[in-house]
Amino acid sequence: MKRIKISEVLKRTTFGEVITVMGWVRTKRVSKNVGFIALNDGSTINNLQVVIEVTPEIDELLSKVHTGASLIIIGKTVESVGSGQQVELLCSNIQLLGQANPDEYPLQPKRHSLEFLREIAHLRFRTNTFSAVFRIRHAMTFAIHKFFNDKGFCNIHTPIITGSDAEGAGEMFQVTTLDPLNLPKTEEGKIDYTQDFFGKVTNLTVSGQLEGELAAMALSEIYTFGPTFRAENSNTARHLAEFWMIEPEMAFYDINDNMDLAEEMLQYLVKYALENCREDLEFLSKRREEEQKQKPQNERDDMSLIERLEFVVNNKFERLTYTEAIDILKNSNANKKGQFAYPVNNWGTDLQSEHERYLVEKHFKKPVILTNYPKEIKAFYMKQNEDGTTVRAMDVLFPQIGEIIGGSQREEDYNKLLSRIQELHIPEKEMWWYLETRKFGTVPHSGYGLGFERLMLFITGMSNIRDVIPFPRTPKNAEF
RNA sequence: GCUUCGGUGGCGUAGUGGUAGCGCAAUUGACUGUUAAUCAAUGGGUCGUAGGUUCGAAUCCUACCCGGAGCGCCA
Numbered sequence: 001m002k003r004i005k006i007s008e009v010l011k012r013t014t015f016g017e018v019i020t021v022m023g024w025v026r027t028k029r030v031s032k033n034v035g036f037i038a039l040n041d042g043s044t045i046n047n048l049q050v051v052i053e054v055t056p057e058i059d060e061l062l063s064k065v066h067t068g069a070s071l072i073i074i075g076k077t078v079e080s081v082g083s084g085q086q087v088e089l090l091c092s093n094i095q096l097l098g099q100a101n102p103d104e105y106p107l108q109p110k111r112h113s114l115e116f117l118r119e120i121a122h123l124r125f126r127t128n129t130f131s132a133v134f135r136i137r138h139a140m141t142f143a144i145h146k147f148f149n150d151k152g153f154c155n156i157h158t159p160i161i162t163g164s165d166a167e168g169a170g171e172m173f174q175v176t177t178l179d180p181l182n183l184p185k186t187e188e189g190k191i192d193y194t195q196d197f198f199g200k201v202t203n204l205t206v207s208g209q210l211e212g213e214l215a216a217m218a219l220s221e222i223y224t225f226g227p228t229f230r231a232e233n234s235n236t237a238r239h240l241a242e243f244w245m246i247e248p249e250m251a252f253y254d255i256n257d258n259m260d261l262a263e264e265m266l267q268y269l270v271k272y273a274l275e276n277c278r279e280d281l282e283f284l285s286k287r288r289e290e291e292q293k294q295k296p297q298n299e300r301d302d303m304s305l306i307e308r309l310e311f312v313v314n315n316k317f318e319r320l321t322y323t324e325a326i327d328i329l330k331n332s333n334a335n336k337k338g339q340f341a342y343p344v345n346n347w348g349t350d351l352q353s354e355h356e357r358y359l360v361e362k363h364f365k366k367p368v369i370l371t372n373y374p375k376e377i378k379a380f381y382m383k384q385n386e387d388g389t390t391v392r393a394m395d396v397l398f399p400q401i402g403e404i405i406g407g408s409q410r411e412e413d414y415n416k417l418l419s420r421i422q423e424l425h426i427p428e429k430e431m432w433w434y435l436e437t438r439k440f441g442t443v444p445h446s447g448y449g450l451g452f453e454r455l456m457l458f459i460t461g462m463s464n465i466r467d468v469i470p471f472p473r474t475p476k477n478a479e480f
Numbered sequence: 481g482c483u484u485c486g487g488u489g490g491c492g493u494a495g496u497g498g499u500a501g502c503g504c505a506a507u508u509g510a511c512u513g514u515u516a517a518u519c520a521a522u523g524g525g526u527c528g529u530a531g532g533u534u535c536g537a538a539u540c541c542u543a544c545c546c547g548g549a550g551c552g553c554c555a
Contacts, residue, residue, distance in 0.1 A: 029513090031513080033512045034513055047515090049514085102506055106490060109504095232553055235481080235552095236549095236551080240555090246555095352552090353551075354551095454555060
């Protein structure tokens with residue numbers, strides 16, 4: 001008989017049908033005449049209660065059924081006698097697919113720490129928290145494609161292996177098939193990469209932006225959604241060595257169009273989660289509330305997870321320039337009282353995490369978009385303003401996580417772009433194809449990068465980025 | 481990479497010089513409907529690793545490994 005998913009069974013309002021379900025045991029409670037199994041198949045956070053009338057033969061089988069075991073159950077849907085669920089399954093046949101020895105199976109019906117579950121990432125999908133997180137992750141992936149598709153954007157697959165070492169976004173992982181114990185050498189004694197697989201040095205991409213711009217110069221509005229790799233030795237709850245990034249690039253968009261798109265997209269995605277992942281969000285919201293109780297009063301959230309998501313959907317983001325932000329920070333009580341580890345004195349220095357958090361969480365109490373940063377602290381490809389000192393960059397700052405989006409209007413003027421490349425000693429020869437877009441039919445254009453896992457942190461209320469990607473890659477950790 | 485806290489049964493932890501205790505989970509038994517059931521009993525630890533100090537080390541010292549938080553780099 002065909003398997004019916006538990007998410008479907010739980011929606012039923014008519015009873016009496018004999019059906020087959022399959023799943024994993026969450027808990028088992030057996031007394032003399034009746035037993036209960038909470039069965040979960042991952043289709044929903046909720047379990048199906050299976051009711052079993054205990055006979056000697058069944059009792060023998062049930063003694064092998066523990067938390068984590070997999071079962072096929074054939075039974076009749078009945079209206080629940082107990083509270084806690086509407087429908088339950090009266091078991092007529094039970095088949096044990098796979099046992100889970102309780103002496104070895106690490107997930108027992110009790111609270112486990114996220115740190116412990118991270119060490120058993122192969123099994124953590126089976127917990128409520130992680131199944132909820134990864135169902136939401138899927139929904140967000142789908143919503144991103146839907147958002148851009150509905151707007152007529154074209155999804156572009158940019159390369160994962162890149163021959164360009166000038167993407168300008170951080171340390172790279174080298175890709176090579178050379179034997180490290182027997183490297184071919186040139187006459188000068190350097191490594192001879194002409195003998196490597198691609199005949200040159202190649203790396204894993206740190207950004208698909210430059211290639212994305214090429215596509216936007218013909219298709220007008222494109223986006224990428226792929227993995228990116230940074231070999232930075234970053235040890236924080238907000239960084240991964242392998243993460244997923246969404247990078248739209250739009251021809252004929254100026255910085256304001258860019259901000260409008262970023263804001264509309266973020267609100268769309270949060271709204272999509274609220275409308276399509278309600279049960280999982282409610283579970284995570286409660287989970288976070290429990291977690292908050294462990295913290296001192298002054299460090300606790302002022303809103304629940306769901307309230308915070310609703311707040312973002314219903315309020316415009318605050319937009320201001322870097323210069324305005326510096327003024328606010330300089331004149332803030334926090335600065336005057338010396339509460340910042342890095343006091344704000346000078347225009348021109350980059351904002352620290354504490355400053356971004358002050359603006360978002362204390363001053364405006366809503367998402368903030370900062371624009372027009374000093375050119376010295378931003379990338380070479382950003383459009384230079386007429387003042388000669390700032391560029392049309394934009395950072396979207398979110399509560400709890402800080403920078404969720406970084407973007408800019410791109411410099412479309414060939415000569416200005418070239419002189420910036422030369423000033424920063426970026427290998428000009430490597431950039432020939434990028435420069436040619438400004439040589440032939442250049443147009444004003446803009447784009448940004450959204451860190452997918454940072455979005456996931458915000459949506460799920462999880463506090464460590466390693467808990468919103470199935471198999472996190474961080475310094476000294478590539479298990480599984 | 482820096483700062484800081486930590487590593488004790490499967491998990492969460494107490495124990496700051498005299499050779500380990502608690503809670504949860506597990507196991508067994510009881511219970512005619514439970515909701516991470518309840519009640520009773522039982523088993524389980526060379527205290528991260530290596531070295532040192534001491535009559536004696538989970539506890540003090542040194543080095544290393546691993547994890548958390550914060551910072552830097554950024555998405």
